Amino acid sequence: xxxLFVVLxxxxxxxxxxxxxxxxxxxxxxxxxxxNATARVLHYSLPDQVLEFAVGEDARLxxxxxxRDSLWEETIDRTAVLGLVLNDAANQPAAVASxxxxxxxxxxxxxxxxxxxxxxxxxxxGQGTLFVRADSNAWPFLKNxxxxxxxxxxxxxxxxxxxxTVGPGADQSGVVLGxxxxxxxxxxxxxxxxxxxxxxxxxxxALANAELHLNLPGPRVAAQ
Amino acid sequence: MKTLFLIAIVCGFGGTLAGAxxxxxxxxxxxxxxxxxVANGGRAEQFLIRLPADxxxxxxxxxxxxxxxxxxxxxxxPAQFVAEPLLVEHFKVRDAADxxxxxxxxxxxxxxxxxxxxxxxxxxxxxxxxxxxFGEPRGALESxxxxxxxxxxxxWDGRAAVTMxxxxxxxVVATGTGEFEGLSGxxxxxxxxxxxxxxxxxxxxxxxxxxxxQPASLPQ
Numbered sequence: 502x503x504x505l506f507v508v509l510x511x512x513x514x515x516x517x518x519x520x521x522x523x524x525x526x527x528x529x530x531x532x533x534x535x536x537n538a539t540a541r542v543l544h545y546s547l548p549d550q551v552l553e554f555a556v557g558e559d560a561r562l563x564x565x566x567x568x569r570d571s572l573w574e575e576t577i578d579r580t581a582v583l584g585l586v587l588n589d590a591a592n593q594p595a596a597v598a599s600x601x602x603x604x605x606x607x608x609x610x611x612x613x614x615x616x617x618x619x620x621x622x623x624x625x626x627g628q629g630t631l632f633v634r635a636d637s638n639a640w641p642f643l644k645n646x647x648x649x650x651x652x653x654x655x656x657x658x659x660x661x662x663x664x665x666t667v668g669p670g671a672d673q674s675g676v677v678l679g680x681x682x683x684x685x686x687x688x689x690x691x692x693x694x695x696x697x698x699x700x701x702x703x704x705x706x707a708l709a710n711a712e713l714h715l716n717l718p719g720p721r722v723a724a725q
Numbered sequence: 726m727k728t729l730f731l732i733a734i735v736c737g738f739g740g741t742l743a744g745a746x747x748x749x750x751x752x753x754x755x756x757x758x759x760x761x762x763v764a765n766g767g768r769a770e771q772f773l774i775r776l777p778a779d780x781x782x783x784x785x786x787x788x789x790x791x792x793x794x795x796x797x798x799x800x801x802x803p804a805q806f807v808a809e810p811l812l813v814e815h816f817k818v819r820d821a822a823d824x825x826x827x828x829x830x831x832x833x834x835x836x837x838x839x840x841x842x843x844x845x846x847x848x849x850x851x852x853x854x855x856x857x858x859f860g861e862p863r864g865a866l867e868s869x870x871x872x873x874x875x876x877x878x879x880x881w882d883g884r885a886a887v888t889m890x891x892x893x894x895x896x897v898v899a900t901g902t903g904e905f906e907g908l909s910g911x912x913x914x915x916x917x918x919x920x921x922x923x924x925x926x927x928x929x930x931x932x933x934x935x936x937x938x939q940p941a942s943l944p945q
Binding site: 507509513516518523579580597599603605 | 726729730731732733734735736737738739740741742745746749750751752753754755756781782784798800801802803805806809810811813815817824825826827828829830832834836837841843845847848849850853855857899900902
């Protein structure tokens, strides 16, 4: 009995030490470098510019009600679908975007963090449609903001900046492809940026301004 | 006893790190793929959307017609976009065995010389497929329904089938990720409406039939 107790205490202490290592692990917080000044930017505010949000039952960060549009089937219950309006630099609506998100099977809490895959279709009326593929690391947001503020109810020290993009392109940026219109055939890179200003408990959402920094050779994506 | 304690600590430490590294925490449930081989060596796969059950949302612009305004789940466009030839729709997607396997976005855009349609289909356990074609003329579905006897504000049932890719044109696989990465191919899209209720809600199916293959390697 004494031996069993010693083993159990040892296992718990070892697991706790590993938990501390994982929590402070710098390997799981890497992201793409911030874009240079020439990147073109489409931006939106959360939740004001969300046209529609359907979320799977196992993908609810804030424990919100999934409502009528719930993605409840087991094949899509870690998936979310967003409709968004994206503004240009003049803060005028420039595009409508569909964002299909899912947790990534490449998630590795030791080496890569908590990964999400993002598939955007962005249509700029009169210009064409873009497809954006980006992997995002949600671990820095979970560790620094969501868990301490939302679940442990610690004081909010925001606003908080996050650059979550970690691939799949070169330099850990995302990939943007021109599908139709003036963009057809062009290819470039994309990086996301979030500035989270508050977590709204009443509505179960984060209040944030988000930006898509697009580097797409060829036609301009939005007026600068 | 001290040795046992140290071994237990090492095991707890290593086991936790190994679990963090090797356990597939966020993998998606996967159903068998319903594909068949076609004569030229490609792979045929059909995706199905049942309306209204699989419709998640659609934009409410003037270009939407029944598809945009006839049901719940309407995405309210900003005033600047209401008159634009733009229709964005979101759906759940089923495989040929009628199981929901993914989600999809369809963007119809009527600016320029010809309307275009782009589909992004995400099957979480497999990857994403992006399809692109010259799309249907504006109001194509409503025109087909009217030709079959439908009038706005009245319930209708029957059968109206609309091919959503312009005649003589071919839908293409534009790109893909995961299992679909590097594939090329073609697709067809057909909407079949079986009923429309008094509120304009459409009942029917959307069939996407894809044929994909690995591009032939370049000669050395």
